[in-house]
Amino acid sequence: MDVIVKGRRSIDFKDKSYLQGQTIRDMPEKEALRLIGKGHVEPAAGDDGVIAETEPPEKMTVPELKDLLDKLEVEYASDAKKAELLELVKKHTGEPPAE
Structure with a gap:
């Protein structure tokens, strides 16, 4: 997925x-979605990725x-509130731990 840095x-x-x-x-789509969720990047114009705007x-x-x-690719209970x-979204779109 092509993304543009916006932060x-x-x-x-x-x-x-x-x-x-x-x-x-x-x-990779999973990494792009994580960064989109954090507001650091946005999908590039014309990209046919899975999310146009979030x-x-x-x-x-x-x-x-x-x-x-x-x-x-995060599992959750079917009856989750x-x-x-x-x-779960916040946990899986957060910053990776420092190495």
């Missing part, structure tokens, strides 16, 4: 740093949250 911080991908406005090509998770409906979690789904 003021740089994004490191494949041993290269990308600055605001630069396009990162062929980012709302903040708090404004998403339960089906939208479940769809996002499915795309992130919105608060539980939000917690």
